[in-house]
Amino acid sequence: MISIRTFKWIYAGLWTSRVCFALLGTGYIHPDEHMQNGEVTSGDLMPYHTIRTWEWSAAVPVRSIVPAFATTGIPVWFAKFFSNTQGMHPMLIFRLERSAFLVVSGLIDYSFMSLVPMPGARRLGLLLLASSHVMNTFQVRPFSNSIEAVLVALSLLFLRKISSVKTLDKSYLLHLLAATFVTGIFTRPTFLIFGAPIAYQVALETFTYARTATRWLRLVVPPLFTAVGACTAFLVADTLYFRGALNDIVVTPFNFLMYNFAPQNLAEHGLHPRWLHLFVNLPMLFGPWVTWLAVRAIVDSATLFDETNDKSFEVYVLRPTIIQMIILSLTVLSVQPHQEPRFLVPLLLPVIVLIANTGRLAHVGKAFWVSCSLFNFVLAVLFGILHQGGxxxxxxxxxxxxxxxxxxxxxxxxxxxxxxxxxxxxxxxxxxxxxxxxxxxxxxxxxxxxxxxxxxxxxxxxxxxxxxxxxxxxxxxxxxxxxxxxxxxxxxxxxxxxxxxxxxxxxxxxxxxxxxxxxxxxxx
The missing domain is CATH 3.40.50 (Rossmann fold)
Structure with a gap:
């Protein structure tokens, strides 16, 4: 087992690496990392010529402006306000965008620490998470998938807190979870796939806590109104942004789904075999060894669940929720013929939490850590520095x-x-x-x-x-x-x-x- 002192040094080094990849790595993974976020917000806030892709078409927009403005727009706006100039150097804009996502990526680390209670497993799992090339590439870039991953992590964190409160009023946590769900849906409607098992488990937890249907409704109805209010705020913001008035409501998640349900639209972006997510994208994102440990954890949980008397949150609530999330998301996302690795980025934290809580990381040897480190280093350099890096x-x-x-x-x-x-x-x-x-x-x-x-x-x-x-x-x-x-x-x-x-x-x-x-x- 790794000592606390050694853990701190390694984890600090991994964070230093993440900072360097974020601020210095000019690798270009996919056009969406710019076209779905910074290209739009900078075009609105600066007098610069930019490209607005089809996703931001005023006729049928499929992207909400709120997540983009909240992540890259606000830092650029503040920098513009305090610099008191019309424009700013593009390199500063680049660093501001990356810094925003670098800070937000820390929420995934924080969520992980709350979801793995055993100190030894927490330290090993945190090192596995922080060394992942996904954290050094996708999560420090302005992808909508990166925002989605953070919201999935926060949703699991709220589930943890809701389940741990037995006697206190937990309504404020439900309000936070409701707002997070709405934000996730407007960021990427695929959030529903990742969030559905969490919503189901929260419904069970709150009903168990309330004990009667009447008390349960009193507990969950106010957060539903919060969700409605948050949804209304998104609709108003998007409608004013794209229409300039509220006489023609814009519902970007609906437009997103309608676009992706049309086969001819997906064909324009490339069609892939439906096994690609499971057999290629998943191992490429998380590594074949981590993927194998996740499969073992799922199989063991399915075969030993009825034999264990452990009623802890990690075993009785979190583990089945994560397994349901993994199976549901892979199944639904594999139905679509257009499959890119970044669609699975939100599964990184759930997968490593599942592995850490089963105690498997304590039994892997040096070969596992060396091979994982090499795998993640090579892919971090490939996507973070080399790929279209000029x-x-x-x-x-x-x-x-x-x-x-x-x-x-x-x-x-x-x-x-x-x-x-x-x-x-x-x-x-x-x-x-x-x-x-x-x-x-x-x-x-x-x-x-x-x-x-x-x-x-x-x-x-x-x-x-x-x-x-x-x-x-x-x-x-x-x-x-x-x-x-x-x-x-x-x-x-x-x-x-x-x-x-x-x-x-x-x-x-x-x-x-x-x-x-x-x-x-x-x-x-």
Whole structure:
């Protein structure tokens, strides 16, 4: 068993690692980490040109503005207020967004400590949680899934507190849980899947506490009114945001569900086999060894539940609730053909709580901890630093070059073979874009022909091309020779073009280039 002193040093080191990944790691996991949050809030609060994706369509919005504004909008608003300037450096916005989610991620740690009462198991479980690459990547990025994971953790925490109160009035906890559930549903309607077993258990616990139907209704009806009030607040906020008036109510969770129930919509985002969550995404997120321990814990709980006389909260309430949550969420989410690993992020805390409370971590050897540490370190570096890691720094660099409007130069910026750049990190004004002083083109995975055509389009004083260095080597000499390297950004791992990167070599294959296009070249 690990000593308290050793635990404190290791846990402090893991938190230091989390801080570094949050504030310094520019890896780009998925466009949604920016497009579902910071790109929108910064576009509203700053005079910057940004991209608003289909999810924020005023006609049929599927995202509530409240979770986004509460997480990244408020820090940016405060920074803008105290700096007393219209705009701020994109790097500061980046750090503010990451800092907000870094702080919020601590709620998962706090919830875990309350859900595992045995000191030895708590210390080992907390180290397993804090060392997870999910905590160093997904949870410190502005994903809606990251917010959902925190709300699931808080809901389990409230369940713990509700079950532990035997003689005192527990209504305030029910009010907090009701507000948390509403927030979760408006953040991601999939929260209902994770929260349903918790709601069921709370209903049982409160009925046992009340003893009669009349007292039970007196206990649960007021929190239901709190839920209605919170729901009304979300509806009003979203309606005013998207409509400007309350004559056409916007219900974003309903729009979200309707969109995802349409097969043709899911096909646009990619269709996956329905076994992907269980056999690929779950082990990739939590590690094959943790997944195996979770399966063992579920099997043991199912076979030994009737034989135990332990009526503690951890065994009699929390364990079946978590097992129901895992099975229900995996089943329902696997029905949908579009499956991404981040959809399972809210299961991280429940899975590790389940393993820790069964005492299994006390019996694993050094091989388990070494293999888990290596697995999580590799994936944290992969997703937190390497994967599309040059996109955000390239925007910071271009900001320092392009925003010198005193030059009055008409500038064109082209991104090719990268993830969509979150333009609030470019920090150019909407006015400069609308007047044509600055133009931006995201070619994504366009062909060489379309890329060449875009180079000759328009009349600009200067053109910047941002693309992996490996992709430049694939271009015809007539084009490649006209691209002068302005800035090389390392590291940048392009998993969509592994063969091209390998052909280029390790160094050039892991670099993103910011090129200046020669004005003397003519592209046909």
């Amino acid at each position: 996109v955000v720094p390239s925007l910071f660099h271009l900001h320092s070059v392009v925003t010198d409007t005193s030059l009055g130069m008409r500038t064109n910026i082209i991104y090719w073979k990268t993830y969509v750049p979150p333009l609030h990190f470019l920090g150019v004004s909407e006015q400069d874009v609308s007047t044509g002083l600055i133009s931006f083109v995201d070619l994504a995975g366009a062909s060489q022909h379309d890329f060449a055509a875009s180079l000759s389009a328009g009349d600009y004083d200067r053109t910047f091309v941002v693309t992996p260095v490996a992709m430049r080597y694939t271009l015809p000499p007539a084009i490649a020779d006209c691209m002068e390297l302005n800035q090389s950004i390392f590291p940048h791992l392009d998993l969509d073009h592994i063969s091209e990167s390998m052909d280029t070599g390790v160094l050039d294959g892991l670099r993103l280039g910011v090129y200046t296009l020669s004005p003397n070249c003519v592209f046909v």
